[in-house]
Amino acid sequence: MLIYNLGQETVYHWLQEQIHPTYLMALAVGEFSEIKDQWKDIPVNYYVEKGKEEEAKLSMGKTPQMIDYFSSKFGYDYPFPKYAQACVSDFIFGGMENTSTTLLTDRCLLDEKAVKDKTFTESLVAHELAHQWFGDLVVIKHWSHAWIKEGMASYSEVFWTENEYGKDDAAYYLLNEARSYLDEDSSRYRRPIVTNVYREAIELYDRHLYEKGACVYHMIRGILGEELFDKAIHKFVNDNAHKTVETVDLLRAIETATGYNLLFLFDQYVFRGGHPDYKISYSWDNDNNLAKLTVTQTQAKEEDGNIKDIFDLKIPIGFGYEKSPMKIFTLRLHEKQQTFYFPLETQADYISFDVNNYFLKTVKLEYPLAELKAQLKYDPDPVSRTYAAIAIGKKGNLEAIKSLEEALTNDPFWGIRLEAAKQLGKIGLDQAGEALVKGLEDEDQKVRRTVIQSLGRIKNDHCYQTLKTALKTEEKSYYCEAAIASSLGSILSGSLKEKTPEVIDLLKKVLETRSGWNEVVRSGAITGLSKLKTNGDAVDVIMEYTKLGIPQALRLAAIRALGTISTGQTPDKLEEILDSLEAISQETFFLTQVAVSTALGQMETPKAINILQGLADSTPDGRVKRRAEEAIKKVRKKLGSDKGIQGLRDEIEKLKQENQELQSRLSNLEAKNSELT
Ligand SMILES: [Zn+2]
The missing domain is CATH 1.10.390.10 (Neutral Protease Domain 2)
Structure with missing residues (x-):
């Protein structure tokens, strides 16, 4: 870069040799601290607010390793003369991959404790870096093909993981x-x-x-x-x-x-x-040593004698054994329902549908509990074990709880322990609560966080007391602290309702004393309060945190919470909430507008629609407009509006949609036409 003085001004001249599109140009101006790193002889620099140098290293320090990795993964060395990452505030995306200068939200900056929560930061850094190849070196011709770069940048998060x-x-x-x-x-x-x-x-x-x-x-x-x-x-x-x-x-x-x-x-x-939605049922014929498998594509619909939306794919099916290798057969699935018979020497312990899980799909496993339990224990693929845990959770009986408890305490992979905890929470029986408590000691923060969330779904005194104690003792993780605060709100129903004043006091205390990293903990307390839907005092507390001057992340959480808590309030309180949201909807900042839309979309009053319509009409941002319109639909649906009017509205919506499609085609034709002339 060329820097020279021109009278009282300093001129910076940056020349990039490589061709690139205008949407990837950026200029970050601010009083940054510069942290220097490098890959080979290419400078790799991090720019953050002064005083955040340590956090910069914790958050972006793996960048040179990543450049090395992606250079070899994509078969092309990093293509630009430098790589800079600048962390900025009020950023409306997670990151933006400008050519050789990525901008990142400063919310991604981690401190020592947050690093252990394994948040999105590392993936974000990998994602934006991968764009330097997919998006910046290889540029999309038109937005309609943007998946080539965004899909690969998102898949690069998987590569890096x-x-x-x-x-x-x-x-x-x-x-x-x-x-x-x-x-x-x-x-x-x-x-x-x-x-x-x-x-x-x-x-x-x-x-x-x-x-x-x-x-x-x-x-x-x-x-x-x-x-x-x-x-x-x-x-x-x-x-x-x-x-x-x-x-x-x-x-x-x-x-x-x-x-x-x-x-x-x-x-x-x-x-x-x-995508295909597969339902798979299995049974074993002991007399003939035959496995019977029926696969149904439940997304396929019959219309005028034709079957619509069928997928035609070759899917590998595995018959798994605890002590011997899996037997794999590949099936072509191309009809709404197909039944297959497999002669096997011995009965399989479990059945693995789509071995390796390469295909995007949903599955519904209709296997006997014994096979599901064996799969949760022995299938080497964590995705298949997850599907088994979900199917076991649906059975919901004590045997299911036992099997999930075993996975929660014994599975070597944290993802499965987390899934088991989630299912136990859904089952909701007291026995599931007892199993969950054992997961509180897990070494992985994400597992503990899910255990805490699940405890909040089991509404008994034991779980309540456990959460109350945890609020005092939790030290390792911001997200676990937040989950405890939020669960203390959601657990209050039935006889636990009488604890409401106690919980409000506890959460107020959190709000007064636990500010800090990205306001994660205090936002958890706000979420907890928002669950107290019939309580006016909780509204008053939340309202305090929607005021201007409150740190952004916390304020946005409070704005959203106003919508959540609104549905059980008295008419006076409801009016207060609406007035407040209407005033906030006049603000122009993108994230505030999104939060207001989210809040109003949860409400059950026609007045919410008016405010949303105003927002949709006035916002300059397409994403806010879309969200506001979707929120309007949600509110209308909840209000169960008169059928005749609804019919007319649907007609108008349909016409608008058709008009939009015609407009799109028209602009396509116009574009083609201008290429010809
Ligand atoms: Zn991207």
């Missing part, structure tokens, strides 16, 4: 990415990953783009195998460096490098919405 923490952690990490897509798909909307139907490009930056995109890369890896997958990725990056790409370029690179044409996969998972 595997490299740093091992295969089990990576498999479990990807499972949670899949869950986050599945949640959006079932609770918000379904769309093809590649689509031209949208109002603003930013709307495409959703869980379909990131997490489902990551799952598509995982399926490609599963079909090709490690060696060919790496070969295909190297080819794609090297052939398209400093160029722009579309989805078809990825398909082409895979085919040229490996001979595989994966159009069948892209047709099913990328160019149309959805």
